Amino acid sequence: MPRHPDTRDRIERAALSLFASKGVNATTTKDIAAEVGISEGAIYRHFKGKDDLAWALFSTPYFELADRIDRVVAETATFADRIDQMIDLFCALFDRDADLFAFILLSQHGLLPRVTDGMPNPVESLRRMFQAAIDRRECVGTDANLMAAMALGLVTQPATFILYGRLPRPMADLAPILSEAIKLAVMR
Amino acid sequence: MPRHPDTRDRIERAALSLFASKGVNATTTKDIAAEVGISEGAIYRHFKGKDDLAWALFSTPYFELADRIDRVVAETATFADRIDQMIDLFCALFDRDADLFAFILLSQHGLLPRVTDGMPNPVESLRRMFQAAIDRRECVGTDANLMAAMALGLVTQPATFILYGRLPRPMADLAPILSEAIKLAVMR
DNA sequence: TGTACATCAGTGAACGCGCGTTCACTGATGTAC
DNA sequence: TGTACATCAGTGAACGCGCGTTCACTGATGTAC
Numbered sequence: 001m002p003r004h005p006d007t008r009d010r011i012e013r014a015a016l017s018l019f020a021s022k023g024v025n026a027t028t029t030k031d032i033a034a035e036v037g038i039s040e041g042a043i044y045r046h047f048k049g050k051d052d053l054a055w056a057l058f059s060t061p062y063f064e065l066a067d068r069i070d071r072v073v074a075e076t077a078t079f080a081d082r083i084d085q086m087i088d089l090f091c092a093l094f095d096r097d098a099d100l101f102a103f104i105l106l107s108q109h110g111l112l113p114r115v116t117d118g119m120p121n122p123v124e125s126l127r128r129m130f131q132a133a134i135d136r137r138e139c140v141g142t143d144a145n146l147m148a149a150m151a152l153g154l155v156t157q158p159a160t161f162i163l164y165g166r167l168p169r170p171m172a173d174l175a176p177i178l179s180e181a182i183k184l185a186v187m188r
Numbered sequence: 189m190p191r192h193p194d195t196r197d198r199i200e201r202a203a204l205s206l207f208a209s210k211g212v213n214a215t216t217t218k219d220i221a222a223e224v225g226i227s228e229g230a231i232y233r234h235f236k237g238k239d240d241l242a243w244a245l246f247s248t249p250y251f252e253l254a255d256r257i258d259r260v261v262a263e264t265a266t267f268a269d270r271i272d273q274m275i276d277l278f279c280a281l282f283d284r285d286a287d288l289f290a291f292i293l294l295s296q297h298g299l300l301p302r303v304t305d306g307m308p309n310p311v312e313s314l315r316r317m318f319q320a321a322i323d324r325r326e327c328v329g330t331d332a333n334l335m336a337a338m339a340l341g342l343v344t345q346p347a348t349f350i351l352y353g354r355l356p357r358p359m360a361d362l363a364p365i366l367s368e369a370i371k372l373a374v375m376r
Numbered sequence: 377t378g379t380a381c382a383t384c385a386g387t388g389a390a391c392g393c394g395c396g397t398t399c400a401c402t403g404a405t406g407t408a409c
Numbered sequence: 410t411g412t413a414c415a416t417c418a419g420t421g422a423a424c425g426c427g428c429g430t431t432c433a434c435t436g437a438t439g440t441a442c
Contacts, residue, residue, distance in 0.1 A: 023297065025213035029396060039420050050396065106297055109211065145354045146346060146362065150369055153345025158337040166333045174334065181338055185369040217429060227387050238429065391431070398424075
């Protein structure tokens with residue numbers, strides 16, 4: 001029985017917060033240890049190393065997001081409903097843990113190369129959703145990747161603006177406007 | 189008269205390419221020197237250091253972009269024309285130098301803090317453009333930051349997809365679709 | 377034209393620093409008998 | 410209950426490595442006379 005059974009969680013939360021604000025490379029193991037109030041060596045009782053920690057923090061919610069998108073698709077029938085549900089999902093995730101959102105957005109370039117073809121992938125899930133809408137003539141476009149990119153950018157850029165203080169929290173307040181904008185832009 | 193009058197340019201191009209694909213932190217002075225075919229020390233004949241090089245590469249086109257956006261606004265009268273011109277501007281810049289686009293997108297988080305209030309700022313320029321449209325009742329929204337964020341994301345995310353190979357080059361081919369989508373989403 | 381000197385982009389070895397990681401050791405807790 | 414032992418999350422000092430940067434030196438080029 002460990003004396004401090006929450007140390008692993010505290011390392012994860014401290015690392016996530018630091019990774020979100022400074023990026024993985026600019027965050028040192030010393031930073032993380034200081035934030036948690038333990039020695040640097042203690043981190044290695046819970047994780048193989050800094051890279052292992054960053055990958056654990058990235059991949060778990062990243063794969064989970066793909067699964068959630070797939071579930072939204074499974075539980076709704078029309079393109080319009082799917083867009084509404086998808087927006088609600090993104091807003092809820094952002095408002096629950098903005099650090100996580102910032103970290104994933106910021107670390108994509110460095111960590112996405114580790115996402116190989118067999119793994120769950122939110123972008124692929126989104127593409128499939130748009131492909132289905134195109135096939136059923138519910139979407140104006142013909143390229144599912146392009147439609148997915150436009151919709152994704154239309155949501156993530158306002159989220160980024162919130163992180164920079166250009167737009168107010170919570171993101172859920174923006175949900176109706178974002179849903180409306182996407183529907184106008186891509187629905188037939 | 190220097191023996192190799194283009195060394196500074198070659199350093200800049202090599203650094204930009206490396207920064208674009210790996211990020212500033214993950215790129216070493218050794219990488220840059222090897223790519224150019226000079227010694228690491230030679231870099232310091234042209235730049236104060238790695239940070240100075242990164243900032244030069246970032247700030248010059250970043251400020252220039254703000255200026256170009258302002259010129260588009262100055263040279264057009266209607267919101268619709270401004271959107272068309274803005275899309276053409278972004279597509280042309282992307283197609284001319286995708287490395288530069290990738291570098292700016294990727295390095296925002298690390299380098300934007302150095303952009304202080306007096307400096308030219310493309311996001312501010314964009315916000316002013318949308319504020320003018322809102323004031324003249326040409327835009328559906330009421331929050332210029334939100335409208336700017338949606339439009340920006342709708343353009344930059346497809347550009348990012350091109351970088352990842354999810355969408356084909358050139359970006360200019362997407363211009364009509366992107367213009368149309370933005371107008372549908374934000375024009376009154 | 378020839379000579380002496382100044383300039384400066386280049387080299388490559390060396391530097392110090394801070395990073396991620398390791399390791400011998402500690403001491404609290406759980407377990408066997 | 411008491412004793413001996415196993416486990417393991419923690420410490421903190423130390424490690425090696427690679428990074429950005431410096432520096433004495435080189436040699437090609439331009440300039441003065």
